[in-house]
Amino acid sequence: MTRFFLLTLSFWILAIGAQAANITWDPEKGYQSDEVELSGLLPEEVQKVLFWMNQGRKAEENGNLRTALKKYKRVSKKFPKSQYAPEAVLRSANIQMRRNKVDQAFESYYLLAYVYPNYGSFNATVGEMYKIAVARLETYRDKIFWVFPGFLNRDRAIKYFERIIYIAPYSDYAPLSLMNIAGAHAKKKNEALTIFALDRLITNYPKSFLTPDAYIQLAETHASLVRGPFYDQGNTEDAITYFEDFLIQYPENKNVNLAEDGLADSKNVMAMSKLKIADYYFHKRSNYHAAKVLYNEAITIAPKSKSADFARGKLTQIAAIEAKKEVEVDANEREQPSLEAMEQKARKRAKRKVLGIF
DSSP: OOOHHHHHHHHHHHHHHHHHHOEEEEETTEEEEOOOOOOOOOOHHHHHHHHHHHHHHHHHHOOOOOOOOHHHHHHHHTTTTTTHHHHHHHHHHHHHHTTOHHHHHHHHHHHHHHTTTTSSSSHHHHHHHHHHHHHHHOEEEEEETTEEEEEEOOHHHHHHHHHHHHHHHTTTHHHHHHHHHHHHHHHHHHHHHHHHHHHHHHHOOOTTTHHHHHHHHHHHHHHOOOOOSSSSHHHHHHHHHHHHHHHHHOOTTTHHHHHHHHHHHHHHHHHHHHHHHHIIIIIISOOOOHHHHHHHHHHHHHHHHHHHHHHHHHHHHHHHHHHHHHEEEEHHHHOOOOOOHHHHHHHHHHOOGGGTOO
């Protein structure tokens, strides 16, 4: 799909939305509008649209929902530029909700918001889409053989939330949708996509009321991926970063204690990792310099942890070993003969006869 086509489509959508009129319904007179039909339809076509709309509304009020739905769909599909088309789409969506056809209802609401954004309340339409997405995520189950309830379809719920973000990126429903997407991926044990959704929320909606919770969830998700002090600590570093960012930006938040505990645990894991590497250099390689650097890093990362106490003990051992070596070196240096003694010994060796003859 080329960029030119997308721009053309966008202008066409905006043009249609601009033509959406405010219309009224009267049980005796039917649908009426004070505005002139500007869709370019012939008079007989306008009359046909009005006839179908009136038939559909009367059938709807009489409880004949299938007939009403057919009439409204004729209007929206055959005459999408008519001023009654958005009303037909809205009535179709409401009927589908009454029939518990949530997927069809979502498509109708999405069509209304995307093609006729100026008709009615755009925010209310997006709100209906959000309700359907939440239902798909938490309660609504497809029927097996039209009788037995099936499983929750979280994948479809995620797609619905993504479409809400696409069509209404600046609404309050966008960060809510991202939080629900993260929760859906978390339930599916897909940590990578959970992190991606939460990161999008923090980056794109830094002032949202959900952003502090996103920081906490991001940090906890990274922390859950840590396999222990013997493994790569990239996730531990990320967890520490997000916990610290949360504490800096939201010092009055109710979850401060939770963040402080999570930060302490993450730092302790990082300190233990440094400790294990230092032990390798100390005990296996006798590289005391590298061991001291790593033990000190462990103390710096988590100075009040058990790992820090253990590292201090190891530093004391290294200091004792190095002090002992210094004493031995001094003793060796004192035992070394002087230069004069070595020269005298060399002269005596030079005078010694070989085999008592030479």
